[in-house]
């Protein structure tokens with residue numbers, strides 16, 4: 593007979609939900625994970641071949657201890673996942689080069705985080721960057737900071753590996769199942785209704801990415817959505833774009849616009865995206881997956897300004913969504929009326945690298961275990 597009651601239900605198993613499922617199962621809970629599109633799907637925010645990971649976090653030094661934990665978690669997961677040399681690694685440390693005006697948000701922020709936490713970074717002038725990576729064109733007056741420990745995560749492989757570990761530890765998975773409603777009864781039990789049945793649990797973790805606002809209707813989170821296009825290009829200048837020859841990169845321009853990418857790997861070209869900008873969306877279901885010519889033009893203008901080549905070819909593109917919180921900081925919290933419900937929201941386009949620590953933290957929150965490393969996320973931004 594199918595089981596209907598669980599210790600914990602996780603709604604959504606993208607990056608954070610798959611990690612939460614895994615840690616909830618490792619915690620000994622009988623876990624049900626539900627996702628409307630299934631494992632490693634290309635409909636939410638955890639898809640598109642790679643996610644950049646870096647430790648000298650320009651966004652704020654308080655994220656660094658979480659990143660140090662995240663590196664350990666990815667390493668541990670990778671050891672379980674990489675059962676043979678031909679299995680692709682989850683995390684590739686090809687380094688990250690972050691370029692921008694010396695007093696800009698990125699370079700200043702990277703150096704600040706590296707200085708406060710004693711992280712290894714190397715600083716280069718525009719001439720030095722050009723000598724090392726001749727394909728790059730860095731404007732005079734802009735500098736680069738190279739972080740050797742940075743790199744990229746293979747996003748779909750990471751999600752699949754976390755789900756595999758969750759299942760190996762006893763979790764149950766329901767794919768293609770959409771949660772439509774939930775209630776809490778007088779005994780504190782959470783009841784879920786979906787398009788394919790109903791289940792109940794003692795606790796619930798909501799990791800629905802861009803759909804979180806819909807599932808937590810009535811909780812004022814101030815979330816907004818941006819449609820973001822990921823592009824893969826083949827440039828006619830082939831040297832130094834492939835992995836092991838070229839790092840991930842992030843360029844802040846003088847006007848504050850920010851572009852980033854990862855080296856060419858597998859059969860796709862070099863990935864290039866804009867971190868700033870994006871098209872506002874009313875709801876996640878409204879996303880148009882066709883190509884957005886404005887985002888393409890902005891990325892191609894960036895490429896022409898900062899890379900030397902004569903011809904480029906867009907070989908692939910894919911639409912994704914940023915779920916923005918008002919201050920671009922992650923929101924990890926209990927439901928205001930139900931302590932047995934926790935959620936992660938508003939990862940603001942930089943959450944994947946933290947997925948295992950966020951998933952683990954959600955489980956700890958339900959368990960009542962404190963972790964002061966996360967306290968900064970609750971402090972008003974001006975006080976940090």
Ligand SMILES: Cc1cc2nc3c(=O)[nH]c(=O)nc-3n(C[C@H](O)[C@H](O)[C@H](O)COP(=O)(O)OP(=O)(O)OC[C@H]3O[C@@H](n4cnc5c(N)ncnc54)[C@H](O)[C@@H]3O)c2cc1C
Nearest residue numbers: 604606607608628636637638644771801912939943944945
């Ligand atoms: C283009 C792009 C580039 C990015 N680059 C980086 C980067 O380089 N580094 C980095 O760290 N981060 C990056 N991010 C951010 C990062 O990818 C996200 O913060 C992270 O993947 C969000 O994961 P999530 O689990 O919260 O959401 P999602 O991955 O969106 O997962 C939510 C899941 O919930 C499911 N769901 C929703 N509603 C329901 C429902 N009612 N019933 C059942 N299931 C439901 C969905 O099907 C989905 O699978 C990027 C994001 C984008 C879009």
